[in-house]
Amino acid sequence: MQLDSAPRPAPVRARLRAAACLLLASSIPGARAAAAATTQFDASGLLYGELDRAKVVEPTLRVMRLLDNGQSFSAGLVLDAITGASPSGAMPTGRAMTTTSASGTVTNHAPGEIPTSPFSDFRGALELGWHQPLGGIVATDLVTHYSREKDYQSIGGTAALSLDLMQRLTSVTVGGGYDYDNVFPVNGVPVGLSPVVAGTGGPPDEGPTNASAVTAAAATGGTSAAVKQVPSAVVGVSRILTRRWMVSLNASRIVQRGYLTEPYKIVSVIDPDSGTTVGSITEQRPTTRDRRDLLANSVYHFGTGVFYSSYRYYWDDWGVRSHTIDLKYRRDLAEETFFQPHVRLYAQTAADFFRFGVVQGEPLPTYASSDYRLGPLRSVTLGGTYGFHVPDYPGELTVRAEYILQWGDGHPSDAVGVQRTLDLMPPLHIATVMVGYTRTF
Amino acid sequence: MRFRFAIPLLSMLAVVVLPFALPATAATSTQAPAFRLPDRDGGTVALDSLAAKVVLIDFWASWCEPCRKSFPWLSSLYQRYGSKGLVIVAINLDKSREPAESFLSKYPAPFRVAFDPAGKTAEQFHVRAMPTSFVLDDHRTILLTHPGFDPKKTDAIETLVREACEK
Amino acid sequence: MMTRSRVLWLLLLTLLAPLVGGCAATSVKPWDRDLLAQKSMRFVPLPMESAIDQHIYFSKEGSMGGQEAGGGGCGCN
Amino acid sequence: MKAPAVRDSGAPSLRRVDDYFVGTFMAMASPCELLLDTDDWDDARAALERVHGEAARIEATFSRYLDGNVVHRINHSAGRPVEVDAETASLIDYAATCWEASGGLFDITSGALRRVWKFDGGDRVPSHEALAATLRNVGWHRVTWHSPVLTLPAGMEIDLGGIGKEYAVDRAASLVAAGTRAPFLVNFGGDLFASGARRGGATWSVGIDDPEHTGAAALYRIDFDRGGLATSGDARRYVMWQGRRLGHILDPRTGWPVSGAPRSITVLATTCVEAGTLSTLAYLQGAAARDFLDGQGVRFWIL
Numbered sequence: 001m002q003l004d005s006a007p008r009p010a011p012v013r014a015r016l017r018a019a020a021c022l023l024l025a026s027s028i029p030g031a032r033a034a035a036a037a038t039t040q041f042d043a044s045g046l047l048y049g050e051l052d053r054a055k056v057v058e059p060t061l062r063v064m065r066l067l068d069n070g071q072s073f074s075a076g077l078v079l080d081a082i083t084g085a086s087p088s089g090a091m092p093t094g095r096a097m098t099t100t101s102a103s104g105t106v107t108n109h110a111p112g113e114i115p116t117s118p119f120s121d122f123r124g125a126l127e128l129g130w131h132q133p134l135g136g137i138v139a140t141d142l143v144t145h146y147s148r149e150k151d152y153q154s155i156g157g158t159a160a161l162s163l164d165l166m167q168r169l170t171s172v173t174v175g176g177g178y179d180y181d182n183v184f185p186v187n188g189v190p191v192g193l194s195p196v197v198a199g200t201g202g203p204p205d206e207g208p209t210n211a212s213a214v215t216a217a218a219a220t221g222g223t224s225a226a227v228k229q230v231p232s233a234v235v236g237v238s239r240i241l242t243r244r245w246m247v248s249l250n251a252s253r254i255v256q257r258g259y260l261t262e263p264y265k266i267v268s269v270i271d272p273d274s275g276t277t278v279g280s281i282t283e284q285r286p287t288t289r290d291r292r293d294l295l296a297n298s299v300y301h302f303g304t305g306v307f308y309s310s311y312r313y314y315w316d317d318w319g320v321r322s323h324t325i326d327l328k329y330r331r332d333l334a335e336e337t338f339f340q341p342h343v344r345l346y347a348q349t350a351a352d353f354f355r356f357g358v359v360q361g362e363p364l365p366t367y368a369s370s371d372y373r374l375g376p377l378r379s380v381t382l383g384g385t386y387g388f389h390v391p392d393y394p395g396e397l398t399v400r401a402e403y404i405l406q407w408g409d410g411h412p413s414d415a416v417g418v419q420r421t422l423d424l425m426p427p428l429h430i431a432t433v434m435v436g437y438t439r440t441f
Numbered sequence: 442m443r444f445r446f447a448i449p450l451l452s453m454l455a456v457v458v459l460p461f462a463l464p465a466t467a468a469t470s471t472q473a474p475a476f477r478l479p480d481r482d483g484g485t486v487a488l489d490s491l492a493a494k495v496v497l498i499d500f501w502a503s504w505c506e507p508c509r510k511s512f513p514w515l516s517s518l519y520q521r522y523g524s525k526g527l528v529i530v531a532i533n534l535d536k537s538r539e540p541a542e543s544f545l546s547k548y549p550a551p552f553r554v555a556f557d558p559a560g561k562t563a564e565q566f567h568v569r570a571m572p573t574s575f576v577l578d579d580h581r582t583i584l585l586t587h588p589g590f591d592p593k594k595t596d597a598i599e600t601l602v603r604e605a606c607e608k
Numbered sequence: 609m610m611t612r613s614r615v616l617w618l619l620l621l622t623l624l625a626p627l628v629g630g631c632a633a634t635s636v637k638p639w640d641r642d643l644l645a646q647k648s649m650r651f652v653p654l655p656m657e658s659a660i661d662q663h664i665y666f667s668k669e670g671s672m673g674g675q676e677a678g679g680g681g682c683g684c685n
Numbered sequence: 686m687k688a689p690a691v692r693d694s695g696a697p698s699l700r701r702v703d704d705y706f707v708g709t710f711m712a713m714a715s716p717c718e719l720l721l722d723t724d725d726w727d728d729a730r731a732a733l734e735r736v737h738g739e740a741a742r743i744e745a746t747f748s749r750y751l752d753g754n755v756v757h758r759i760n761h762s763a764g765r766p767v768e769v770d771a772e773t774a775s776l777i778d779y780a781a782t783c784w785e786a787s788g789g790l791f792d793i794t795s796g797a798l799r800r801v802w803k804f805d806g807g808d809r810v811p812s813h814e815a816l817a818a819t820l821r822n823v824g825w826h827r828v829t830w831h832s833p834v835l836t837l838p839a840g841m842e843i844d845l846g847g848i849g850k851e852y853a854v855d856r857a858a859s860l861v862a863a864g865t866r867a868p869f870l871v872n873f874g875g876d877l878f879a880s881g882a883r884r885g886g887a888t889w890s891v892g893i894d895d896p897e898h899t900g901a902a903a904l905y906r907i908d909f910d911r912g913g914l915a916t917s918g919d920a921r922r923y924v925m926w927q928g929r930r931l932g933h934i935l936d937p938r939t940g941w942p943v944s945g946a947p948r949s950i951t952v953l954a955t956t957c958v959e960a961g962t963l964s965t966l967a968y969l970q971g972a973a974a975r976d977f978l979d980g981q982g983v984r985f986w987i988l
Binding site for chain 3: 042078167169246254291292314322332348373377385400
């Protein structure tokens with residue numbers, strides 16, 4: 001081996017720097033003790049508002065404790081305060097009218113406006129999580145949750161096993177979940193497709209009720225609560241393709257069994273000639289729903305920013321098919337700040353039994369619902385998140401503002417009379433503002 | 442309702458898992474490949490010009506989380522055996538010098554540091570995880586390979602280094 | 609209904625095979641993971657945001673599912 | 686060379702200057718200050734308390750002017766072995782490395798020579814015999830050091846002054862860094878450490894005062910954002926001998942102040958301890974100081 005010129009004797013500085021480092025490292029306790037465990041605290045607050053409809057305030061708190069053996073425990077609390085009006089399912093008509101919701105509340109509406117009924121609710125949800133790595137390549141995740149609101153309670157959990165393969169270039173996740181929900185509507189469980197008569201009572205905090213409203217509970221056949229069971233399964237594969245690009249494919253299946261009807265939603269009874277509403281009946285949905293989706297996800301790092309794109313295809317045995325495209329681009333700015341614009345496009349077909357109303361005199365279908373969320377719905381979301389950090393204060397802050405526009409095909413071919421002149425699914429404008437704070441210590 | 446859904450799922454899983462589930466074969470004891478890399482002061486570090494009874498090579502990078510835990514341990518190991526024949530060379534695999542220097546200002550490195558941005562040496566050493574350290578005897582044969590940083594394995598490495606130093 | 613979902617699953621399998629097995633097994637070396645190690649390189653980079661979004665869209669649309677299995681747990685849909 | 690006046694134990698004072706805080710106090714016979722680039726008063730108050738506490742602790746532990754600390758115990762051990770704590774052991778390890786790396790020029794046992802030299806600007810120099818007798822009590826090679834036990838032959842003494850102040854700067858800096866993200870600069874009597882560029886990205890700017898003390902404005906300004914800065918020189922303590930000005934830094938092998946050494950040397954390095962040792966070693970090279978520093982790959986300024 002040809003000996004090249006003897007390398008320059010390492011300058012004295014190299015030895016001094018090493019020795020100085022040793023001196024400062026060995027005597028400073030902080031530098032030596034590696035952080036044994038870290039705790040991450042997350043808090044966020046959501047303000048959600050629909051134009052003259054529901055308003056939601058949702059604070060969330062979450063604490064995650066990561067131990068040095070890779071195990072982590074997390075606890076999260078979500079609180080929702082919901083007020084405002086929700087569409088009852090009744091159809092707009094040419095003239096001012098009053099509608100009575102299934103919970104017996106009567107409200108007046110201007111002509112052509114979607115009838116809604118006022119409601120308010122308070123929901124709390126607690127979630128506990130546990131992540132346990134088993135050896136180098138396998139990890140398990142267990143999550144249990146309990147949530148409660150005035151007329152709904154849910155308890156459930158999910159378990160997932162993830163496996164890292166090929167030097168962690170590929171990972172496979174298999175998981176399952178089960179929820180057991182109780183529904184106890186304010187005036188009892190209404191009998192499906194049964195006429196709703198103006199009621200006198202109505203739940204105490206249901207907002208102002210007009211005179212002469214008859215409680216709808218009389219038509220409920222006396223059952224006060226119903227059960228809903230939801231087993232679910234998910235399988236996913238994620239793959240690192242290049243230094244900048246990773247992709248994943250997830251498939252999930254959720255089977256809902258039990259009382260799936262919305263207790264407060266009604267279906268209008270339409271006069272066959274004039275098309276005006278002459279009454280309303282409670283809605284009725286099937287007792288099972290087999291829901292599946294396929295989600296393809298891609299994350300690509302451009303060096304100055306990261307591009308997130310995902311496509312979800314959803315289908316279920318109620319006839320709803322939907323496409324969802326979600327695009328985000330996180331642009332890293334100066335020191336630890338970023339801006340992330342967001343676009344989401346959504347389109348779904350209506351459920352087979354969705355209808356804008358039932359024509360008086362015709363035989364009632366077995367299932368019927370006018371809940372626009374089961375209708376031919378389109379929606380576009382435009383928004384952006386700004387992430388930053390307040391100097392001298394630990395932790396990162398994110399502020400997100402988004403606008404969601406929902407609309408639908410409100411001109412069905414079988415519309416009758418005046419309905420032909422109305423848009424039965426007028427656009428809905430939603431604005432959300434969210435503030436997030438994350439701190440690890 | 443049977444889960445007809447499950448059958449295709451399991452077959453998909455099989456496609457993914459089977460061919461890759463075989464563990465990589467353990468490397469037989471081989472001679473460590475020679476290298477000559479730039480150090481922090483404009484000089485170079487060459488494996489064959491290290492006068493040492495035992496050499497510990499540690500491949501690290503500033504973005505690698507376990508490396509933050511391994512550096513304090515490497516410092517204390519060097520403090521105890523540096524004067525008894527142990528030389529530690531921490532080979533940095535960052536793509537550029539700046540992140541490595543800012544890491545070193547937070548996690549002091551009293552031992553030698555070398556830079557291999559292209560990862561050529563890591564390739565020759567068949568590095569499979571970040572970090573990975575190799576303990577070499579005075580003939581530069583690899584006595585032990587330690588992928589990742591597992592605090593439970595540090596005692597085994599320390600005894601190996603102590604025995605090599607006392608030889 | 610049956611043949612339709614059967615076709616879908618075949619499509620899934622064919623799509624998946626190259627994705628997982630085909631590409632060179634070790635195209636990304638362990639030391640090439642500097643970008644991948646960043647917090648932003650995750651399928652769910654801001655978990656709090658996506659949890660809230662899942663809740664919003666679950667209660668305003670007819671679909672559900674996506675990142676985590678299960679979900680729901682509210683009387684909002 | 687009298688012991689410093691009664692140690693000023695006055696509480697540190699904190700004041701606002703432009704958009705940053707300046708905390709000042711006296712320690713190690715020098716004016717000490719902490720500059721913290723933040724708007725948070727509590728942050729600055731907490732950081733100043735930590736810096737002041739650490740400076741006082743290190744001075745009490747390692748100053749050879751104080752009785753009862755570990756250096757006093759070592760210097761009065763009359764040849765008996767003394768076991769020292771971990772921090773002292775790491776300081777002695779560092780001094781031993783510097784002694785070896787400098788070929789014996791950097792020697793913490795050269796303190797004994799202070800008995801025969803008075804650097805008060807006067808013109809008295811020790812006689813040959815007195816110097817020879819003192820030199821018998823100087824030399825790290827005479828000491829037995831198996832950490833953590835140090836055995837100093839009777840009559841010898843150690844002085845960690847050459848490292849103590851810079852060590853205090855680095856220690857104080859790491860305590861501040863542990864408590865705040867704000868950029869800061871620690872300055873103990875001319876030995877500095879800066880943690881990083883100021884909030885607006887500006888660098889720290891330090892003036893090197895005129896060693897002749899003619900009161901002229903700083904001779905030149907050094908701009909740097911991160912690292913340790915230390916100066917060696919005869920700025921304040923010197924003797925005038927045969928018309929020549931001899932600084933207080935002595936060559937432990939000859940017992941005489943270094944000849945031909947520049948007026949003052951300032952070095953910027955990774956830590957203050959490293960900068961201090963490099964500037965002292967450079968000074969000990971005398972006229973060859975510039976060549977020595979050229980080979981070390983550090984920024985330096987020589988007057």
